[in-house]
Amino acid sequence: MERTEQNYRLARESYAEYGVDTEQAIRELAAIPLSIHAWQGDDVQGFEETGHALTGSCLVSGNYPGCARNSRELRSDLDAALALIPGRHRVCLQGHQIDRVVPGVDRDAFTIEQFSGWLAWAKAKGLGLDIAPAFYSHPKLDHGLSLSHPDAGIRRFWIDHARSIRRIGAEFGRVLGTPAVCNEWVPDGFKDTPADRLAPRERLRDSLDEIFADELPDTQLLDAVESKLFGIGAESFTVGSHDFYLSYATRKNKLICLDSGHFHPTESIGDKLSALTAMQRPLLLHVSRGVRWDSDHVLVLNDELLLIARETVRCRAAGAEIHIGLDYFDASINRIAAWVIGARNMQKALLCGLLEPFDRLAESEEEWDFTARLALQEESRSLPWGAVWEEFCRRHDVPADRGFLPEIRSYERAVSLLRK
Numbered sequence: 001m002e003r004t005e006q007n008y009r010l011a012r013e014s015y016a017e018y019g020v021d022t023e024q025a026i027r028e029l030a031a032i033p034l035s036i037h038a039w040q041g042d043d044v045q046g047f048e049e050t051g052h053a054l055t056g057s058c059l060v061s062g063n064y065p066g067c068a069r070n071s072r073e074l075r076s077d078l079d080a081a082l083a084l085i086p087g088r089h090r091v092c093l094q095g096h097q098i099d100r101v102v103p104g105v106d107r108d109a110f111t112i113e114q115f116s117g118w119l120a121w122a123k124a125k126g127l128g129l130d131i132a133p134a135f136y137s138h139p140k141l142d143h144g145l146s147l148s149h150p151d152a153g154i155r156r157f158w159i160d161h162a163r164s165i166r167r168i169g170a171e172f173g174r175v176l177g178t179p180a181v182c183n184e185w186v187p188d189g190f191k192d193t194p195a196d197r198l199a200p201r202e203r204l205r206d207s208l209d210e211i212f213a214d215e216l217p218d219t220q221l222l223d224a225v226e227s228k229l230f231g232i233g234a235e236s237f238t239v240g241s242h243d244f245y246l247s248y249a250t251r252k253n254k255l256i257c258l259d260s261g262h263f264h265p266t267e268s269i270g271d272k273l274s275a276l277t278a279m280q281r282p283l284l285l286h287v288s289r290g291v292r293w294d295s296d297h298v299l300v301l302n303d304e305l306l307l308i309a310r311e312t313v314r315c316r317a318a319g320a321e322i323h324i325g326l327d328y329f330d331a332s333i334n335r336i337a338a339w340v341i342g343a344r345n346m347q348k349a350l351l352c353g354l355l356e357p358f359d360r361l362a363e364s365e366e367e368w369d370f371t372a373r374l375a376l377q378e379e380s381r382s383l384p385w386g387a388v389w390e391e392f393c394r395r396h397d398v399p400a401d402r403g404f405l406p407e408i409r410s411y412e413r414a415v416s417l418l419r420k
């Protein structure tokens with residue numbers, strides 16, 4: 001404890017020499033909520049008890065024991081994870097992670113009743129909730145198509161699912177006093193070259209128009225739309241591409257959701273944040289890590305994450321509204337550890353962004369001194385941000401990095417490994 005404070009005092013002085021106020025960085029980091037994705041905890045399975053396999057090009061690999069079998073167990077696991085993530089955060093649900101199965105009530109007819117346990121839990125814990133319709137793992141996802149399907153009956157089912165999830169989100173927002181972000185992502189696409197690229201896109205556009213026709217106040221609900229480059233089994237064509245959704249979001253005044261695993265590997269969403277902020281769009285991020293074909297590995301503190309976080313910090317400082325959601329799933333390691341490691345890495349990256357000697361860098365840039373800019377960028381990598389992070393954890397009463405795994409181990413011994 002004492003060592004943490006001593007290290008922090010020295011770090012504070014070091015940063016002060018670069019004109020950086022660590023106290024301000026600590027305050028600002030505490031004010032950035034992450035939307036923690038509930039689906040890391042159930043391998044994106046949901047709780048409908050229908051036994052539908054995971055479809056829609058999301059693939060979860062691994063069989064680490066102790067997966068949550070119902071929403072009650074998932075909430076208990078989330079409690080364990082949230083206790084190890086410093087600060088106050090939100091939880092994002094998928095539209096099939098229901099509390100209660102009512103025979104005969106399918107996704108197109110879900111109401112707040114299916115999510116009442118989540119709402120009560122969030123209210124008791126003072127958490128905000130976000131949500132997304134689940135357009136996959138269901139027989140109505142036919143030939144890989146949902147909202148863009150040529151059959152009006154199939155489109156109707158998915159439109160009604162999205163409408164019901166929007167209403168549930170608005171109820172979350174109303175009761176919890178913080179708007180729920182509701183994100184529309186559909187897996188629609190083709191494995192091989194389509195004959196007609198336009199018709200599915202026109203159908204997706206019209207389905208979205210119908211979904212958003214229900215007017216809900218933005219004090220309760222914020223709509224987002226999420227693009228993707230390709231998916232497994234949809235390698236050649238994705239109906240909801242980035243161009244499609246970016247212009248849709250602009251036209252309909254929706255949030256565009258940028259998933260860091262949904263672009264060409266050399267294309268970074270870090271660069272897109274300022275481009276969109278310049279156009280004054282609020283944004284939703286799905287922060288993830290792409291590895292070869294997979295878009296959903298646990299976040300590590302790599303250059304990509306540092307860029308996304310530093311740009312988020314800069315754009316937020318300029319007044320941009322950027323909602324940070326996490327989106328990855330790994331079933332090959334302890335699922336609570338996956339949440340905790342990824343969320344803490346997101347926070348560490350944000351902290352590095354907040355601690356960057358920005359004024360000095362900008363000064364060099366203004367003076368056209370690109371040599372000094374590069375030298376300082378590299379120098380600042382080895383400034384003692386780790387000591388500030390430990391102090392941040394201490395102030396939030398959460399273990400430092402060396403301390404969280406033992407807690408997860410004891411939770412799995414006492415709770416999750418007993419699940420069969």
Ligand code: RNT
Pocket residue numbers: 039044058094132185226228259286295327
């Ligand atoms: C899929 C999208 C989407 C999903 C969730 C589970 O590629 O990223 O956000 O991760 O719907």
Ligand code: ZN
Pocket residue numbers: 185226259286327
């Ligand atoms: Zn995503």
